[in-house]
Amino acid sequence: VDDGERLVFTDALTAGFRPSAQPFLTAVMQFRDHPEGMEYVAYAMHRNPGDRDKHAEMGFFDGWNTVADQLAQLVEKQAAH
Numbered sequence: 001v002d003d004g005e006r007l008v009f010t011d012a013l014t015a016g017f018r019p020s021a022q023p024f025l026t027a028v029m030q031f032r033d034h035p036e037g038m039e040y041v042a043y044a045m046h047r048n049p050g051d052r053d054k055h056a057e058m059g060f061f062d063g064w065n066t067v068a069d070q071l072a073q074l075v076e077k078q079a080a081h
Contacts (some may be wrong), residue, residue: 026044
């Protein structure tokens with residue numbers, strides 16, 4: 001986490017930083033100031049095109065839009081306090 005700027009996570013490691021048997025993705029979420037609020041950019045990096053396609057079939061785009069909406073609600077709630 002780069003506070004207020006970037007969040008990076010992966011499933012390539014498990015508890016205790018042990019390698020995952022079947023890593024799927026590494027994700028990067030970046031946040032920048034924008035005249036209308038905040039710019040949000042998300043990257044999902046997969047090992048291969050097959051994993052990428054599987055992620056898309058699982059609802060990646062809708063799911064990540066839900067995450068963006070939830071993050072916006074959290075930030076707005078914190079800003080109100």
